Amino acid sequence: MPHINAAAALQLSMLLFALPAQYLISQWYGTDSAERIQRTERLIIASWSISTRSYLSPDAWADRLKLWLSKTRTCLYVELLISHFRNWYYGESKTKSGENEAKLHPYFAESTHVHSPKPEYIKFRVGQVIIHRRFGYSGVIVGWDVKANTPEGQLQPRYPPVKQDLKYTPHYRILINKANGFGKSTAYVPEEEITVIMGLEVVYHPDMETYFSGYDGSKYIMQPWLKKLYPHD
Secondary structure: OOOHHHHHHHHHHHHHHHHHHHHHHHHHHOOOOOHHHHHHHHHHHHHHHHHHHHOOOOHHHHHHHHHHHHHHHHHHHHHHHHHHHHHHHHHHHOOOOHHHHOOOOOOOOOOOOOOOOOOOOOOOOOOOEEEEEEOOOOEEEEEEOOOOOHHHHHHHHHHHHHHHHHHHOOOEEEEEOHHHHHOOOOOEEHHHHHOOOOOOOOOOOOOOOHHHHEEOOOOEEEEEHHHHHHOOO
């Protein structure tokens, strides 16, 4: 279909209105002055009648009001839907300030259920600084599980047959000290692979302030949201 620009559309409109215009002009000038006056009067009266029906009639304004209200209700309904969507989206995907650290992931000591009561065989506490016995990196504990809480597909290669019993021992989630130059930023390790060290206050990690508010000389102080998850640590 050929493209019609503005100039072509104007020319087409003039051609379409040429014939009616010629007819009206011929009708107008083909009569005497008295008849032209009568036709003018009829035209004025007809125009006034149309204007009266369109703008001065209560029924016409009532119809306009109904149409406007229907459009307004539609707009309000759409705005309400958008508002509900925004509230849902920002309420669910963006967590409150200071609480965006509590993840819903159930694995690797990231569960949001309250860890209470704490079994006596859990030796270490959230906030304690540790060192890995085999790899030598230091870090801080940010969570624990009573046994390995890991997808089964990852447990088999992680623990060979001679170490299968480790799956049923306490596991800890660690923020690894970036100062060690270790490749990973977090770790999930069994209890036998770590030991607590004292006197090392500084652990460099971008998420430290997310989990802790300070250091009391022996361990890091948990943020309120984390303390709720580990009330006995």
